[in-house]
Amino acid sequence: MGLIMTPNRLLNSNRWLSFLESTAQGFQLNMTVTSPQSNFYFKTSKICSRCKTEYPDLTLADIRRAQDKMSNLEEFVTNNGSTCIIVEIPGEIIIFALDCPHCLSNNQLILREKAEIASKILSDFLNSLLEGAIGGERAVELSALRQMNQIVLNFFQGQDNAVSYAFNLVLSALVILLDAKGSWLEYQDGDCEVLLIKGEEQAVRQAVKSKGFLKVEAPLQTGSKIGSLGILEPNNQQRAQSLLPLMAQECTIVFEIQRLFELVQAQFANVLGSLRSGVVLINKNKAIIYVNNSFAKLINKPVKDILNMPISDIHAPWISYITEESKLNEAGHMDFWHNDERDYWLNWQICPIFDKEDFSGWILLVDDESDNHQLQVTVRQAERLGVTATMVGALAHELRNPLSAAKGLVQLLARKQDPVKVRGYSDLILKELDRVTGLLNEFLLLGKPSTISSQPLNLTSLLNELLPLLEGEALHYNTKITADFHEVSPIDGDSGQLTQVTLNLVRNAIQAAGDNGKVTVKLKQIGDWVELSIEDNGPGIPPHKESQIFDPFFSTKPHGTGLGLSVVQTIANNHGGKIKVSNLPQGGAAFAVCLPISKRTSTTIVDIALIMANEYRRFPLEQMLRQTGYTVLTIEDIEDHEQEQLIKYRPRLVILPVSTSKAEVIVKNIWPTAQLLIIEQSQTFGEGDRELTYENLDFLYILKETRNMLKYKK
Incomplete structure (x- = not known):
């Protein structure tokens, strides 16, 4: 029996491939299965199980290129511009997984997350299968199968075929685990009779209706559903009799989960209406089509007066994202709002709603945190x-x-x-x-109040300006300063006060490091926060003094005033940030100042900033991008443009025709979070290279790269 279950045999096993097909449908993936040791290729269905459209093609050239260079769970871009990920499972079996581009906006898990879950479940399942074959006993990872079924139901919640996809996994698993001819699930729900089959369909249908076949059945019942789970001609009938009741229990759990989804959908309005959070549905014409009582109470208007109201009539912190037709998830934390002579502080989140690839509107969730x-x-x-x-x-x-x-x-x-x-x-x-x-x-x-002279500030630029001054300070102590600055989003801050913070912390670090010491100044972004950290290789902070380090007049220096770190903490707090201290494992101390990124609503969000001086090339490219559905900001020459005007925009992607260090520096300073696409460079097309120039623009290439980098289709 062990010979039958070798990895190469598995690739040629219809039962195992049927299980892979069920997995692909359940996870909304297109899978291409292969092994470097054979020339065998198997592709799951090319039709998306959710939206019924075709997946992008994965060519043999894509597979060979990826096999030579890629590792497990590594993503790459195919020749047609789609994102693909590699999944390796035991037995040197490699799976190439593609997402459906039309369902990207509806997916709750991104491609990598789905691939990681599929990799774990398939690996656990296959290990159990192979180890069971060698030992003469087959074990099944019921917990893995349960996790898979729950994910499938979550993907397809609200769809009639959700249960079918989950049961397909159970039936496919039964066939390969028991070396059976087929499996089935039949149940009756009121007047509706359902029969699901895996394996040899004709033989299974005869076995369901007749006696005299070698089969094992287990009853199942939950709510109004009554039926049975069966297996035809299992390799070991005793093992089937012990396994089938467990699988029947999994089917019962699937029914219960689906019923819960049905109840939530049936009572959707009641659920939304009872939420403490305000809920608003906005159509693509920017009119309010639903609000719950919490939101009506928040804006002090009856529900009937709010329905069909333009969302622009409510001048709240989220309005710019809707008026600019943002297709991204956006959020605000403790944002100020004045309404009806009262001040509010709100937490809010707005998410776009898509019907397949078509944009339909937004859902807005609002929490009144004024009391807090x-x-x-x-x-x-x-x-x-x-x-x-x-x-x-x-x-x-x-x-x-x-x-x-x-x-x-x-x-x-x-x-x-x-x-x-x-x-x-x-x-x-x-x-x-x-x-x-x-x-x-x-x-x-x-003792100064917390008001600061706030303006959009790029900390990377500020620190680069301060670096010569910091190095000059270090010369007096023969200390080496190392800078590790990453591009970060702008913050709202006072450059003078933040300069004082930097100088105070670096001076302390230089003095702590002493002669021939080392100080490292780092800048990076962590989510919605920018972190400035200063590390030294001095003696560190005594553990019993860490809690006092920011207290006024407390100092570890013989002649220190004990106010420097208190001042730093005050400035950080006044900027809505925080400061923390820790001792490094290798010795020395680290002070980290965390500041929130700017959330000014005056910024206009655009998809693309197109920087191109040649009007004859810029105009058709701009029109193509606009017709595709992207919002475009056009700039002839960024080096001559006023930066105060450009900072009012926030593009997700910047397209440059030529790579110049000055232009790139300007782009990174103004828009540090934007992606950069330089289109005049060698790109591979077919067997040779083409040079993209003003006279030879490949519009199709630019559009594919744009879609891939922006990660969503309008």
């Missing part, structure tokens, strides 16, 4: 009062020392007639008074 905001304000005020009392006491203590010293020197000054000693006392008095002035200046900064 007021609670936070109250807590901060209480904390501020407590901190103020502590700081005033600490400041009085710190001022007492230099003032007492100055008072004593003045008393000595009155007794001395020697001009030399008088001059010395005068210098000491001035030094102590300078110390008082320094303490008061830093203390005043701590």
